[in-house]
Amino acid sequence: MVDFALSDEQRAIRGAVRSFIEKEVVPFENDVLRNEREGKPGLDPATLRELQDRAKRHGYWGINTPEEYGGMNAGAIMSAIIGSEVGRTFVPFRFGGTADNILYAGTDEQKAEYLIPTLNGERRSCFAITEPGAGSDARAITTSAVRDGDDWVINGEKIFITNGNEADFVMVFAVTNRDLGANGGVTCFLVDRDMGWTSSPIPTMGEWGPASLSFDNVHVPGRNVLGEVGHGFDLAMQWIGQGRYMIPARAIGAAERLLEMAIAQANNRKSMGRPIADYQAIQWHIADSQVEIEAARWLTLYAAWQVEQGVDARHASSIAKLHGAVMANNVVDRVLQIHGGMGYTKELPIERWYRELRLLRIFEGTDEIQKRTIARNLLKGNVKVGAALS
Ligand SMILES: Cc1cc2nc3c(=O)[nH]c(=O)nc-3n(C[C@H](O)[C@H](O)[C@H](O)COP(=O)(O)OP(=O)(O)OC[C@H]3O[C@@H](n4cnc5c(N)ncnc54)[C@H](O)[C@@H]3O)c2cc1C
Structure with a gap:
């Protein structure tokens, strides 16, 4: 049986998360726009922490975190549904109590020093594989680690x-x-900042603010190897692959919110004596957006379902990520068009979404790399055409 219905529990959680986002998070949107336009972070850390604490009191803590670490362990499908709800706002908010899943590969000592404090919001991590000469071709990294007694340099x-x-x-x-x-x-390697690496921010067209990191003879104790020596690349790919469905999940929420704005605008804005909603040109923008959003939803839920089943979800995740990223960019562009000149101004948040969503087609595997993966899987026979139904 193919069942497209959410369970009562899934529906209830989705409704409660939507209500939390609308009541507690969306009201910060104007502050975020003002702060960012003054060159400050959208939400200061204290406000983010307070919002996360409020969410925790509602029971939202560690959505995909195992129960033994105090989390909800909600599973991939529920995470995707919740991710879509959070994606409805551009406020840089995420529920607390989560950590990059490769940290679970740590020893007990590493879990105590890195994983648990990250879950508790006391420590903050970053994940560094990309280099100036190695982006899509992550296998080409050259950053080196050389043994020096018990340490690595x-x-x-x-x-x-x-x-x-x-x-x-x-x-x-x-x-x-x-x-x-x-x-x-x-x-x-797990490397504390005070072991000697430095960073400098990279201004981008978005508000996400990545940084470059520099390692100049940074000494790291041998006990800070995460997983096994030599198995880091597999660990990285596993981490990136496992969570990839969350990117289109958030894109769906953003696109739905934008489409709702477009529908309101189409019904209210008059041109040549009639609401622009009466014109087929506008109707097609709305219809195309809805079709693409629905397709993204099912591709994303299918990839999440595969993760939950414990089967290899990489092919389905690549399809969902590619379609979700392109879809969100198509939708925001159409929504901006429906708003005309006002869509292009900073009075509305559409340009903010536009800049943010552009990133989805680049990070965690560009569009081209997803297409390459999908095509190679088919050409090499790793995945059969129509395999989703077999
Ligand atoms: C805001 C932001 C945040 C990021 N966060 C992180 C992070 O936390 N950690 C991290 O490690 N990295 C991070 N990245 C890096 C990101 O994953 C890379 O930018 C991405 O993988 C692309 O690599 P690149 O920028 O070097 O582009 P390139 O690899 O130089 O690609 C340039 C163009 O060539 C295309 N191309 C490359 N190879 C092929 C091929 N074989 N076939 C067809 N087309 C190809 C690409 O699709 C692209 O269009 C982030 C990037 C950004 C912009």
Whole structure:
């Protein structure tokens, strides 16, 4: 049986999260726009913490975090549904109590020092693989880690690292065996900022503010290897692949909110004596957006379902990520068009969404890389055409 209905519990949680976002988070949108336009972070850390505490009192804490760490362990499908609700606002809010899933690969000591404080919001991490010479081709990283007694010495540059300027530790990927490279020669290290790496922010067209990181003879104790020496690349790919469905999930929420704005505008704005909603040109923008959003929803839920089933979800996640990212950019562009000149101004938040959503087609695998993955899977016979129904 194919069942497209949400369970009563899923519907109830989705409704409660929507109500929380609308009542508690959306009211900050004007503050966020004002702060960002003054060059400040949209939400100051104290306000974010207060919002997360309020969410925790409502029971939203560690949505995808195992129960043994105090989380909800809601599963991938519920996470995708919640992610869509959070995506309805551009306020840089996320529920607390979560950590990058590769931290669960740590030893008990590493969990106590890095994972638990991150879950509690006491520490902040960043994930650094990209380098100036290695983006889509992540296997080409050259940052090196060389043994020095019980320590490792790291040298190299990382670029475009989200939270890189705020984090107090980094999960950094470095080459520990040049002959093996990504096939067993890359290792992940947990490196505290006070071990000596430095960062500088990279201004972008969005408000996400990544940073470049510099490692100049940074000494790291051997106990800070995350996972096994030489298995860092597999760990990185596993992390990126497992959570990829969350990108289109958030895109769906953003696109739905934008489409609601467009519908209101189409009904209210008059041109040549009639609401612009009467014109087929506008109706097609609205219809195309709705079709693409619905397609993104089912592709995303399917990828999340595969993650929940414990099967290899990489192909489905690539399809969902590619379609979700392109969809959100199509929708925001149409919504801006429906708003005419006002859509282009800073009086409305559409330009803010426009800049933010553009990133979705670049990070965690560009459109082109997703297409490459999908095509290669089919051409090599790893995935059969129509496999979703087999
Ligand atoms: C705001 C932001 C936040 C980020 N956060 C992080 C982070 O936290 N941690 C991290 O490690 N990285 C992060 N990244 C890096 C991001 O993952 C890379 O930017 C992305 O993988 C693309 O790499 P690149 O920028 O070097 O582009 P390139 O790899 O140089 O690609 C340039 C163009 O060529 C295309 N291309 C490249 N190779 C192929 C190919 N084989 N076939 C077809 N087309 C190809 C690409 O699709 C793209 O259009 C972030 C980036 C941004 C912008």
